[in-house]
Amino acid sequence: MPPAGWSAAQRRLHWWTAALVGLGFVLGWVMVAVPLRALLTKFLLYQAHKTLGLLVLLLALARLGVRLRRGRPAWDAALPTWQRRAAARMHAALYLLLLVVPALGYFTAAMAPAQVPTLFLGVIPVPHLVGTDPAWFAVLRQVHRALAILLVALAAAHALAALANHYRGHRGLVAMWRGSCRKDVA
Amino acid sequence: MRMAIVGLVALLGATAGLAPSAQAQRLYSIDQHYGGIEFTVEHLGLFTSHGMFDRFMGRLIIDPQHPERTRIDVKVEAGSVSMPWEEAASMLRSADYFDALHYPEIRFESTAVESLGPDHYRILGQLRIRGVTQPETLDAVLVDRHADAARGSDVAEFVVSGEVKRSAFGMVADKVFISDTVGIRIHARIVLDFAASG
Numbered sequence: 434m435p436p437a438g439w440s441a442a443q444r445r446l447h448w449w450t451a452a453l454v455g456l457g458f459v460l461g462w463v464m465v466a467v468p469l470r471a472l473l474t475k476f477l478l479y480q481a482h483k484t485l486g487l488l489v490l491l492l493a494l495a496r497l498g499v500r501l502r503r504g505r506p507a508w509d510a511a512l513p514t515w516q517r518r519a520a521a522r523m524h525a526a527l528y529l530l531l532l533v534v535p536a537l538g539y540f541t542a543a544m545a546p547a548q549v550p551t552l553f554l555g556v557i558p559v560p561h562l563v564g565t566d567p568a569w570f571a572v573l574r575q576v577h578r579a580l581a582i583l584l585v586a587l588a589a590a591h592a593l594a595a596l597a598n599h600y601r602g603h604r605g606l607v608a609m610w611r612g613s614c615r616k617d618v619a
Numbered sequence: 620m621r622m623a624i625v626g627l628v629a630l631l632g633a634t635a636g637l638a639p640s641a642q643a644q645r646l647y648s649i650d651q652h653y654g655g656i657e658f659t660v661e662h663l664g665l666f667t668s669h670g671m672f673d674r675f676m677g678r679l680i681i682d683p684q685h686p687e688r689t690r691i692d693v694k695v696e697a698g699s700v701s702m703p704w705e706e707a708a709s710m711l712r713s714a715d716y717f718d719a720l721h722y723p724e725i726r727f728e729s730t731a732v733e734s735l736g737p738d739h740y741r742i743l744g745q746l747r748i749r750g751v752t753q754p755e756t757l758d759a760v761l762v763d764r765h766a767d768a769a770r771g772s773d774v775a776e777f778v779v780s781g782e783v784k785r786s787a788f789g790m791v792a793d794k795v796f797i798s799d800t801v802g803i804r805i806h807a808r809i810v811l812d813f814a815a816s817g
Contacts, residue, residue: 469706469707469710470710470715472793472796472797473793473795473796476662476663476796545704546703546704546705547703547704547706547707548668548703548704549666550665550666552665565703
């Protein structure tokens, strides 16, 4: 028997992830664009971006744990099957990218020639498990960037689909915001 | 950094026992093939960055009988500054830092060498960076000395260290993020072919 709705933890994790991914994405573009002459600003932006990325990774792991243990509420019965399938695949891709993009970001930072440490929340040093490698760095930063764009694009499509269904009278968005979608199941 | 090399030379000179047959001063040259000039700066007390100079040329005039007369003159190519991150090295060459375009040469000339112990020397001199000359003191330690049988010579390894306040040379950019104190560490290997001269 699936749970009646998303738990408070699941809902909080969902929205926090959305906010942190959005902020991290914007920060990523800004930090790269800031000229090296603004060294301190650039450093702080990179550290903020890396902290957000690590938070997203931790939240994604927590979400996966909760999801595997608790499961998800039943799909809105009014949704056509093809939409449910598409949504399920979309969710799987989002989970995967929420793990992969921050992980790639971590390795990009670790392999960067600049050799700037990763300081979680600005103060906690996160060890770099791999050393500097300019060739790998050049590849990884491109892959990290491309997959981050894909993640945000999929998240936007996911959000648009939720909004579209919301305006068609489905309760999925409300359920993620308030918790229960029992009315729809009934 | 060049200073350190100079210091090394001085140290070598101070080890007079190496050249029993030498009667007078001898001239030695060293460059990037015989050592390295590295520097270190701190960032916000959180981490450090390292860099080095790829090209330098030092002349050491050593009087084995009178190490205090050792003279060191090292010229470093400011534009040869390098860091693991090329963008940072390029910044160091810019007008805000070494201004390598206008001041292509960094130079250290010793004014005095003092013995602090059997393998330990203090090198006093003048350091010029960005056209500004300031007194500089370097600490030189002879870390290894061994005979190279194949060459019939003695090889002396020196580590020379010191500190520079970059602001004293007008290098004041990014004072919040990059420490004013720059650590200098020079490795120098000097091949003393006294045997050949004997």
